[in-house]
Amino acid sequence: MTDFYEPTERTTPTRSRERAAYDRALVHSILDETYVCHLGFVRDGAPVVLPTLYARAGDRLYVHGSTGSRPLRTAGTDTEAPGLPVCLTVTHVDGLVLARSAFHHSINYRSVVVHGTAHQVTDPEERRTALDALVDHVVPGRSSDSRPANAKELAATAVLRLDLEEVSAKIRTGGPDDDPEDAALPHWTGVAPVRKGYGTPIPADDLDPSVALPACLSAI
């Protein structure tokens, strides 16, 4: 395995090529920093984009959903099914870039776009590993601090696998790129960094007050 994903025609941008990256470790770090992706697929010839949770295990992504949901039904349950062509995109917004000119306003961001075909996971062991990964990707360690899925829950849950093969990252960092002739304009220019985090956890109404906050929540 090389350190880079091989660029393809559709992972090579037509513009701002300097922002594109194929470094495997960089792609993984962007994917691992959040847990909600936007999953695109084609239905009746038209595009559909839905937010959904995902997790990464090596060079494989997993998403899950009800066995009744449209993308999961479309992917087919048979191991021989052709699968579902998808585009899975993950985006971090890191800052607002205020330039002196309206035109050069921008966003600092890191995104990953994965093209491929999603297949339903049928192997029981891989399904369980994927479901644990989906919980742990949101709150590290939580899968071992909750009741595992029972047979009925497992039967109601479909898991899709998407291999990381045709992948690119796109990144913008740094300050504004104003034109030199705008340097004397009187407008403030710079970056407003985006901050993300979590507030104080809110216990469920029926939680026994003697149950302590789990260590995994202090890790997020």
Place this chain on the structure above:
Amino acid sequence: MTDFYEPTERTTPTRSRERAAYDRALVHSILDETYVCHLGFVRDGAPVVLPTLYARAGDRLYVHGSTGSRPLRTAGTDTEAPGLPVCLTVTHVDGLVLARSAFHHSINYRSVVVHGTAHQVTDPEERRTALDALVDHVVPGRSSDSRPANAKELAATAVLRLDLEEVSAKIRTGGPDDDPEDAALPHWTGVAPVRKGYGTPIPADDLDPSVALPACLSAI
């Protein structure tokens, strides 16, 4: 104009129907709270999902980009062009829902999915209004505190319009939905609220120190 978007077959979810909403004011409030959407379109039969800025003006959304970018070229520049079928999705992650069972873990979120056909805006007045809206949607009031686009910049920028007609919101709020028989399990359960905000603005290297932070930045 009614207070609700008319549900269609593709804006009616196949499951969790209680989470779907069509209230116009609610949809607008979700759209107005952020500025990055995920825009899906079909290219060579396969889905593509790209993050991009958007703005709302009434019941119309605008996105913009280089005239050389793929979705904007595909949409066509002619007012008679058939346009580009798109799905534009906006998602807020509001909290992590930790249940006692792995299965009932969830995310509190608010999302809007817009189906429709995007058309290039050719009217100069509407183009300028849209570009101002795109700046002001990120930092309210900033379009009047920066140099407006010149003719060359306007010529390099394409604007797409997407009417809000086939639209739905989907919302999950509140605590975990554990099964009653899990109530005595020893796992912590509740919600970790997601907090978003901005850090201290970082002036550009070449900013004259006498230029004060604009009021619009304190409004975000």
